Amino acid sequence: MQRRDFIKASAIVPAISATSCVASPSDGPINIGVNTDYKHSICRWCYSNTRLEELCDKASDIGISSIELLNHDEWDTVLNRGLSCAVSNGINITITDGFNDVRLHEQFLEDYKTLIPLAAEKGIPNIICFSGSKRELTSEQGLENCAVGLDPIVKMAEKYGVNIIMELLNSKVDHPDYQCDNSEWGTALVDKLGSPRFKLLYDIYHMQIMEGDIIATIRKNKNYIAHYHTGGVPGRNEIDETQELNYKTIVQAISDTDYKGFIAQEFIPTWEDPFKALSKAIDICSV
Numbered sequence: 344m345q346r347r348d349f350i351k352a353s354a355i356v357p358a359i360s361a362t363s364c365v366a367s368p369s370d371g372p373i374n375i376g377v378n379t380d381y382k383h384s385i386c387r388w389c390y391s392n393t394r395l396e397e398l399c400d401k402a403s404d405i406g407i408s409s410i411e412l413l414n415h416d417e418w419d420t421v422l423n424r425g426l427s428c429a430v431s432n433g434i435n436i437t438i439t440d441g442f443n444d445v446r447l448h449e450q451f452l453e454d455y456k457t458l459i460p461l462a463a464e465k466g467i468p469n470i471i472c473f474s475g476s477k478r479e480l481t482s483e484q485g486l487e488n489c490a491v492g493l494d495p496i497v498k499m500a501e502k503y504g505v506n507i508i509m510e511l512l513n514s515k516v517d518h519p520d521y522q523c524d525n526s527e528w529g530t531a532l533v534d535k536l537g538s539p540r541f542k543l544l545y546d547i548y549h550m551q552i553m554e555g556d557i558i559a560t561i562r563k564n565k566n567y568i569a570h571y572h573t574g575g576v577p578g579r580n581e582i583d584e585t586q587e588l589n590y591k592t593i594v595q596a597i598s599d600t601d602y603k604g605f606i607a608q609e610f611i612p613t614w615e616d617p618f619k620a621l622s623k624a625i626d627i628c629s630v
Contacts, residue, residue, distance in 0.1 A: 380598060383625055384409035384429040384607035386572070387417075390617065399424040405622045406629075409605055415458060418465055429605040430469040430508065430544070430570060434458055438512065441475025443485040443522050448492040455496045455507075463503035468604075469570055470500075471544060472509050474523035474532075485522045490535045500540040508569045510544040513552040517579075524553055526560050530567045543567050548574025548609070551588060558596040565600040572609040573624065580613050582624050595630045 387410055390398050395410070399421055402410055409429040410421050421428050434454040440447060455470070462470055474489055493507065500507050509532065514524040523529050529543045545568045551557055561568070575586035582590045594606065606628055614620040 381602050382409060382427075382429070382605045383407045383628065384411050384427075384605040385621065386410075386412045386607055386609040388412055389609060389611055395420050396424070399426055401618050401621075402426060405618065405625055407621075407625065409607070411605070411607055412471070415461060418467065422465060427605075428465075428467050429607060430471050431458070431462055431467050432471060436471070436473070438473050438518055438521065439476045441473035441522075442489040442492040442509075443475045443477070443480055445488050445492065447475075451492060452495055455499065459496075459499050459503050459505050462505050467505070469506045469508050469544075472507055473512075474509060474521065476518075476520040477522045478520070480522065482522075482528060486528065486532055486535060489522075489532055493532075493536060493541065497536055497538045497541045501538060505540065506569050507541050508544045509541075510572075511546055511550055511553075513549040515552055516577075517549070524549075526550065526554065526564055526567075530564055533567050542569035544570045544572065546572040546574070546609070547588065547590075547593060548572065548576055548579055551576045557588070557593055561593075561596055562600065565602070568602075570604055571597060571602075571606045573606065573628070574610045579609075579611055581620050582608070582610055582627060590624075590627050591630060594628045598630055 383406060385402060385407055395417060398410060403426065409427040411428055411430040412432055413421060413428050414432050415434065418428050418431070434457065435450060442451065458470060474485060477485060480488070497507055509523055509529060511523055511526065511529050512518045512521045514521045533541060533543060545561065547557055550560065554560065573582050573590060575582045576588055577586070580586070582588065597606065608621060608624050610624065612620040
């Protein structure tokens with residue numbers, strides 16, 4: 344199941360089932376007190392069969408400081424346990440219905456008027472947003488529509504010191520027809536809005552599928568990126584030697600750009616013990 348299905352569902356379906364699990368190494372690393380210039384986060388939906396309170400404890404044990412993609416009514420559960428929420432969901436949020444649809448702009452504005460001050464009060468740095476599906480819009484039309492809808496929201500975000508970040512997603516495998524599916528389109532939207540409070544969520548998994556050339560793209564676009572997601576390619580599973588990307592080298596390249604934000608694990612574990620898989624990923628990404 345992909346994230347779009349979790350967003351659509353009113354009750355989240357577990358992402359890990361006994362039938363899909365494989366054995367995990369018995370000596371997986373445990374990272375306590377990870378020391379990096381950037382910070383480690385995990386995406387809630389990948390561990391949706393684990394109670395959020397338990398997930399907080401597991402994350403803390405591994406050296407993770409944030410659980411993200413939470414709804415606003417879940418923030419306090421995480422914050423009260425000493426963790427951060429690096430990225431919040433919006434209020435009425437889908438991947439297919441986004442800012443390129445002008446009919447939704449009024450509702451989005453009302454939603455963000457509620458959410459942005461709350462996020463600022465709680466110290467949550469980023470709120471996610473999506474372009475939406477093209478539905479026959481040209482790149483230029485979609486860009487213009489997104490800019491028009493986002494402009495008043497980004498101005499509000501400037502006032503409160505919160506970032507609005509649009510995620511780059513692949514349209515080949517997971518999100519057919521999604522508009523913000525390449526770095527060039529995403530950076531053009533950042534330039535069009537011209538605000539330090541609007542940037543991109545660079546999902547390495549998605550952009551490997553769409554355009555590759557990950558390290559060079561990160562170096563080129565470092566000033567456009569506010570947040571990173573991981574995931575093994577193909578399949579969005581563990582980021583270890585079973586997939587095609589060298590995450591140790593990629594994260595070193597991110598670190599070399601003087602990035603100080605969060606790097607979030609967004610892979611679906613297949614190991615029998617999903618938290619050993621997560622611990623291994625944090626070890627790989629600690630450079």
